[in-house]
Amino acid sequence: MTVKLQNARPSRGIRVRFLQGVGAERLVSIGSPVLLLLLWEALGRAGALDQRFFPTPSAIASTFAEVIRSGELIGHAGTSLRRIAIGFAIGAVPALLLGTLMGLSRMLRAALKPMVGVFYPIPKSAIFPLLLLIFGLGEGSKYAIVAIGVFFLVLLNTMAGVLSIEPVYLDVGKNFGAGRWKLFTTIALPGALPLIFTGFRLAWGNALILIVVAEIIGARSGIGAFIWTAWQTFQVERMYVGLVVISFIGYASFLAIDELQRWLIPWRGGRSG
Amino acid sequence: MNASRKQIASRQETGDDGARITTRDLGMCFKFGGGDLVALENVNLRVPEQEFCCIVGPSGCGKSTLLRILAGLERQTSGELQLAARDPQRPLTAMVFQEQSIFPWMTVEENIGYGLRMRGVHPRVRRQLVGHYIEKVGLARFAKAYPHQLSGGMKQRASVARAFATDPQVLLMDEPFASVDEQTRVLLQEELLRVWEANRKTVVYITHSIDEALVLGDRVLVMSARPGRLKAEIEVPLPRPRSVYELKSTPAFAELVARVWGPLRQEVLASFHALAVAS
Numbered sequence: 001m002t003v004k005l006q007n008a009r010p011s012r013g014i015r016v017r018f019l020q021g022v023g024a025e026r027l028v029s030i031g032s033p034v035l036l037l038l039l040w041e042a043l044g045r046a047g048a049l050d051q052r053f054f055p056t057p058s059a060i061a062s063t064f065a066e067v068i069r070s071g072e073l074i075g076h077a078g079t080s081l082r083r084i085a086i087g088f089a090i091g092a093v094p095a096l097l098l099g100t101l102m103g104l105s106r107m108l109r110a111a112l113k114p115m116v117g118v119f120y121p122i123p124k125s126a127i128f129p130l131l132l133l134i135f136g137l138g139e140g141s142k143y144a145i146v147a148i149g150v151f152f153l154v155l156l157n158t159m160a161g162v163l164s165i166e167p168v169y170l171d172v173g174k175n176f177g178a179g180r181w182k183l184f185t186t187i188a189l190p191g192a193l194p195l196i197f198t199g200f201r202l203a204w205g206n207a208l209i210l211i212v213v214a215e216i217i218g219a220r221s222g223i224g225a226f227i228w229t230a231w232q233t234f235q236v237e238r239m240y241v242g243l244v245v246i247s248f249i250g251y252a253s254f255l256a257i258d259e260l261q262r263w264l265i266p267w268r269g270g271r272s273g
Numbered sequence: 274m275n276a277s278r279k280q281i282a283s284r285q286e287t288g289d290d291g292a293r294i295t296t297r298d299l300g301m302c303f304k305f306g307g308g309d310l311v312a313l314e315n316v317n318l319r320v321p322e323q324e325f326c327c328i329v330g331p332s333g334c335g336k337s338t339l340l341r342i343l344a345g346l347e348r349q350t351s352g353e354l355q356l357a358a359r360d361p362q363r364p365l366t367a368m369v370f371q372e373q374s375i376f377p378w379m380t381v382e383e384n385i386g387y388g389l390r391m392r393g394v395h396p397r398v399r400r401q402l403v404g405h406y407i408e409k410v411g412l413a414r415f416a417k418a419y420p421h422q423l424s425g426g427m428k429q430r431a432s433v434a435r436a437f438a439t440d441p442q443v444l445l446m447d448e449p450f451a452s453v454d455e456q457t458r459v460l461l462q463e464e465l466l467r468v469w470e471a472n473r474k475t476v477v478y479i480t481h482s483i484d485e486a487l488v489l490g491d492r493v494l495v496m497s498a499r500p501g502r503l504k505a506e507i508e509v510p511l512p513r514p515r516s517v518y519e520l521k522s523t524p525a526f527a528e529l530v531a532r533v534w535g536p537l538r539q540e541v542l543a544s545f546h547a548l549a550v551a552s
Contacts, residue, residue: 168374175344175368176388176439186387190378267378267419 055237063237064244073226077245080215080222083139084207087146092203095154096196100188102155103162116155124149124206125213132218142214142222149210150203157199161192194268197261204257208250223249292357293443293475294320294343299352301338312338314500316352320443323473327486329537330496331544336479337371339501340447343477344368360442364392367441371448375420375431382407382416384431388439406434409468426457430464437468444469446478450485459517462488470514483533487526488517495536498544505536 037057043049044056051059067073102109128145135141169191173183215224223242230238261268301313312335320326330336341347342354344366358365367388375384386403394402407413410430420428429449436444450458466489469476480486486493487509495505509529511520520526 166372168370168372169376171341171346172368172370172374172376172387173391174346175366176391177364178391182391187376190376193378265378267421 052236055240060237060240060244063235064241067238067241073241073245076221076223076226077249080211080224081249083142083215083222084146084204084211087143087211088150088203088207090143091147091150092154092200095151095199096158099155099158099196100162100184100192103159103192104184104188109159116152120152120156124210128214128217137218141218142211145210145214146207149206153203153206154196154199157195157202158192161195161199162188164195165191193265197257197265201254201257204253205250208246208253212246291321292319292355293322293324294318294357294477295355297353297355299339299342299349299354301335301342301347302350311500313342313349314502316501316503318494318503320475320477323475325469325473325476325478325489325491326494327478327480327490327492328494328496329480329483329486329533330501331498331537331541332481333544333548334496334498334540335501336496337447339496340368340445340477340479343443344445356443358442364388364439364441366443366445367436367439368445369429369432369436369447369449371451373420373425373428373452375428375435377420380417380419381412381423381431384420385434385438388435392439402438406438409437410434410464424457426453426461429453429461433461433465433468440474442475444474444476446476448480451481458485463517465489466513466515466517483530483537484521486533487511487529488515488520493533495533495540498540498547504540505533507532 040049040054041056041058044051044054044059049056064073098112102112124145127148128141131141131144131148135144165188169187170183173187178186211222212224212227215222216228219225223246227239227242230236230242296316296318299313299316299318300311303310303312316339318339328336328339338347342349343356346368356365375381376387379387382403385407386399389399389402404413407416410433412427412430412434415423415427420431423431429452433446433449436446450461453461462485478486478489483493490509493507493509494503495507496502497504507529511525511529
């Protein structure tokens with residue numbers, strides 16, 4: 001009987017297979033959407049898809065090129081982005097401050113939590129008619145709805161972030177003589193940052209939804225209005241273009257947020273303990 | 274309530290009687306549900322200047338509470354505490370915590386320099402001191418690393434260095450090596466002794482390990498089961514500098530272990546029974 005010794009080999013085998021796996025994975029994740037588009041195109045041309053509802057990707061692409069060239073699309077997208085950015089800032093800044101304070105102070109938490117609990121579950125789109133009444137048809141109502149949607153998500157996540165900080169870190173700060181302000185800047189804020197970013201992500205996604213809803217209901221510019229006008233004039237390709245743009249804005253901004261997070265929180269992955 | 278925390282500002286090298294820490298009938302009582310939980314009762318502690326004082330006791334006897342009171346993180350509900358502050362330039366205490374307590378969002382060198390930064394030490398001086406202690410605990414290569422890249426033992430090294438760097442008048446340590454493996458613990462203990470022997474500051478060291486208390490301390494105090502009181506006192510006349518492994522194999526060490534275990538055993542049993550009844 002012989003005994004076979006197998007060293008090194010199996011582990012190398014696993015590594016090679018792993019690399020192949022990564023390569024194959026990437027291929028599949030790029031290939032599958034392309035395949036879907038091709039299938040869509042083919043079915044469209046074969047007449048299996050109703051062109052009134054599902055125009056072919058090539059038709060959508062040519063409309064896309066058209067509205068880009070005319071500058072129309074860039075204008076609408078820019079308007080929507082500006083509204084989101086301003087509304088986000090108006091909502092997030094006070095939410096950050098209040099959320100941190102609520103995390104640090106038991107009394108403040110007791111005072112405000114019930115109110116937050118009552119207002120948070122109201123769908124923000126349901127408030128929009130009221131906001132139109134208050135702020136009018138102009139930019140004010142758009143900023144307001146985004147700000148309100150952002151406010152609650154950032155507030156709740158910031159508070160949870162501060163509460164999630166291990167008490168021992170605050171003890172260390174106190175023991176080394178950190179005053180209130182230093183406790184806030186060196187411990188509470190950096191400690192809460194991972195959850196604050198979770199709040200930002202959720203809030204940004206929410207802001208995208210809300211701005212489109214608001215623009216569909218009451219605006220003449222912006223991506224939402226672009227889609228709505230296309231519906232009213234039954235230009236289905238333009239509706240699809242609007243959807244593609246929203247999807248792209250969402251995707252690109254989440255990549256940007258991830259990058260910002262990597263840059264601001266290089267210590268992530270170390271929150272054990 | 275007559276609780277107080279006194280800081281004697283004295284110019285003498287040694288205070289009223291050479292004690293760095295003195296407590297008189299110190300007590301701590303927590304409101305717990307409807308009733309009161311007496312964590313500490315009539316603790317009369319006296320730690321002389323430059324002593325390495327170890328306190329052992331059963332789980333839940335209030336050791337950590339005592340240390341937190343000394344650190345100023347809690348306030349006793351009765352009795353008196355005197356910490357002789359002889360040097361206003363240096364912080365009174367610095368604490369090394371049992372759990373992982375270095376900040377995950379700071380690099381190793383930022384962590385070690387934290388206490389200095391809080392005291393407003395000039396960045397240039399700070400860099401020097403951080404460099405010195407980071408070298409002493411063998412973390413120089415990891416100066417720019419974040420804690421999640423370190424092992425448990427390395428994190429505690431950084432934590433010890435952070436406390437030493439501020440040059441406190443009293444060093445408080447709460448089972449700092451409890452959560453690292455046996456071999457690493459021995460290394461950390463030897464390292465601690467080496468760093469400590471360089472300037473012999475006053476240390477109060479909490480542990481549940483008799484071996485550790487005897488290896489490190491000049492004196493071992495045994496605490497009773499809850500409510501915590503100081504029950505026995507054992508001098509440790511072992512010569513310094515000490516080598517952890519060699520020391521443990523000497524007959525003198527074995528005899529000391531027996532002397533600590535005697536009074537401790539009853540208390541461990543008492544706290545064990547208390548737990549059994551409670552559950």
